[in-house]
Amino acid sequence: MTTDENCLFLFGGDAPWSAEAWTASDDRVRGGKSQSYLDCPAGADKAVFRGTLDITALGGAGFASQRTVDRAQQPFRDMSAYDGLRLKVLKEGADGKKYTLTLKDEVLDKRPDGREQSTISWECDFVSPKTGDDEGDQELYVPWSDFKPTYRGKPKPDAPKLDLANVRRISLMMRSFFGKQEGAFRLEIAYIAAVKDASGNAARPASIASSSSSAGYPEKGSGDGGRTEPKSWLTWMCGLFK
Template identity: 30%
Template sequence: MATPVVVDSIRKAIAVGAPIYNAGDPGGCMNTYVHTALELVEKGAASEGERAALQDAVRRALEAGSKDEGAWIMRRSFDSILSGAVAAREAAARVAASVGPGGEFEVLNFEMGLPVAPRWRILDDVIMGGMSQSDGLTYDDAERAAVFSGRVTTDGGGGFASLRSDDWSGFTSLMAARGVRMMVQGDGRQYKLNAKTDGDYDGVQYQYDFTPPAGAWTQVELPFSGFKPTFRGRLVANRPPLQGQQIRQLGLMVSKFTSDGGVINNFRNGGFRLGIRYLRGFV
């Protein structure tokens, strides 16, 4: 989050500039915002990332094709700072610098139990008439791991069981990552890691298939460039590649379908079990 001085200055500028804009004077609004931004930069009240964001916004606003466009460039920059997005980018940059290329940092650790956040909810095929059933995210003391387990079946026309996290701010750290690594123990089945770029229940999600060996703990590496955009089991065309900074929800799934919409040849009805000790971002 931005410092109190920066937050107070920006809010005061918006309180003055917004009515000026609404009164039909976008130029006056833009000038108010530009003056505040330059003042914050010159006084050194803003962080390095905030100064860079404000200077860039001022440059683009002054070069904009209209005063209206310039006012909105400044306002979006202010909103980004107030929302904490700039601070999050700075934190992610510090993480990336601390671990170096190829290094990794912790996002979720289940070895000491289930963290309080994020929370996980069950999303099985019962929503479409299926009969699969997952047990939620449980904990195995002996294995020191979280467990995604249950029964998956195509009976009733379904064929998938899944979990999804809530919209969690802790995933912001993935802004610094090129992908994730997980320490998992499988059962021979193919699983998916799902990523959503919004907080909605339904909609497009990005998926990555992985098949860890049965009965052995192994680390799987899932680069964001390999995630595929899907909607209800089908590929979605013309979607940009997944980036860590977009991720707001993560999920696990076992399904009769691959992430590109194909059918898994050796899919079988019955129990499933995936152990997870940690999820880390890698740079």
């Protein structure tokens, strides 16, 4: 895909990947053991999101993610004139697992104790190709309507419209989905771009509106005799931000 008035590269293309623009946000903040990395091989126009999802330490739960360094003063370029995002996911080394792409248009200052404050997240799941499949590399088109708002792990249907002129954070995540995924993961991406009229030949990943409540982070209930109830990764993680 070439750069023109219908395409705004965010990463890759004419906006080269940089590992310094990303940072890890893994379940180790709550005693987990998952680890993630984002590699940008020299001379290669791609990024490699990789790591290990360990679900043993947290009772079947876990997440590993890489997010962009926060743009508190200077958000990403205005994407309001575009229809959605296009990702080119490379077949090489791909694992066929489910990943989550997340956007935020608000990032608040941290609390005095260093924890982040909760804000609305807009997310969409997609499945990577798998080495050995016949399809080859995949270009995935995600219209803005496929990004579903959540707040503290719960769907937020009354959320304000995503402010596409003010996107502050983009994240890539591997999570357990109630223990359905674990172990090593690897995702190679050539680019992420905002695009206009992007139907083309790109595949549209199935958007799972309830995905925000399917990661399965067990949490002790209050006054329930220690009964364990499943919570979403966002609910579990946002316990840090109260």
